[in-house]
Amino acid sequence: NAGVMQNPRHLVRRRGQEARLRCSPMKGHSHVYWYRQLPEEGLKFMVYLQKENIIDESGMPKERFSAEFPKEGPSILRIQQVVRGDSAAYFCASSPTATDRGYTFGSGTRLTVV
Amino acid sequence: AQSVSQHNHHVILSEAASLELGCNYSYGGTVNLFWYVQYPGQHLQLLLKYFSGDPLVKGIKGFEAEFIKSKFSFNLRKPSVQWSDTAEYFCAVARVGNQGGKLIFGQGTELSVKP
Numbered sequence: 221n222a223g224v225m226q227n228p229r230h231l232v233r234r235r236g237q238e239a240r241l242r243c244s245p246m247k248g249h250s251h252v253y254w255y256r257q258l259p260e261e262g263l264k265f266m267v268y269l270q271k272e273n274i275i276d277e278s279g280m281p282k283e284r285f286s287a288e289f290p291k292e293g294p295s296i297l298r299i300q301q302v303v304r305g306d307s308a309a310y311f312c313a314s315s316p317t318a319t320d321r322g323y324t325f326g327s328g329t330r331l332t333v334v
Numbered sequence: 335a336q337s338v339s340q341h342n343h344h345v346i347l348s349e350a351a352s353l354e355l356g357c358n359y360s361y362g363g364t365v366n367l368f369w370y371v372q373y374p375g376q377h378l379q380l381l382l383k384y385f386s387g388d389p390l391v392k393g394i395k396g397f398e399a400e401f402i403k404s405k406f407s408f409n410l411r412k413p414s415v416q417w418s419d420t421a422e423y424f425c426a427v428a429r430v431g432n433q434g435g436k437l438i439f440g441q442g443t444e445l446s447v448k449p
Contacts, residue, residue, distance in 0.1 A: 263424065268434050320428045
């Protein structure tokens with residue numbers, strides 16, 4: 221049973237380009253969480269999604285960031301018109317149900333904006 | 335707002351030394367508590383977790399943590415560290431009943447173990 225799969229592992233984008241980060245949850249998991257880890261900081265919650273629904277996006281920046289988790293396929297975190305400050309590691313996690321008991325994280329995507 | 339504080343940003347120890355990493359949280363309700371470890375270049379792995387019951391919990395690789403409710407603390411300990419414990423350690427908290435699953439992380443403690 222594969223774990224939470226994220227791709228790409230590393231992504232380099234020029235300022236102004238779009239970044240698309242993918243997360244395939246563990247088999248049978250329909251709840252996905254995205255976190256961002258800025259240099260020298262801990263992980264910050266961004267968004268929580270269930271299939272086809274955004275449940276909590278309280279941690280998402282108001283502009284340029286969006287997330288989806290379609291009925292079929294991986295969850296996508298999209299960052300439009302990237303800026304240098306978006307450079308970070310983005311981690312995805314999944315769980316089979318809504319839970320307050322933690323979950324399994326993927327290996328992350330390290331985004332570098334040049 | 336709920337927050338998690340880790341007292342030490344960087345800890346340097348020699349092999350066989352004892353380790354204690356502090357973690358305090360600010361939330362008056364019931365919480366679930368976690369310690370995660372991130373080895374260089376890798377993803378977060380769960381070391382241990384506390385939901386209820388015995389406040390002293392044992393995790394993988396010889397780590398343990400003690401939940402002291404009156405102090406809002408969940409400190410991580412290991413009696414004798416190894417070079418392979420070099421990593422970053424994160425404390426995290428989830429409000430019980432928070433079915434949204436949001437974890438609040440501390441800023442992390444980088445542990446360097448000298449051989």
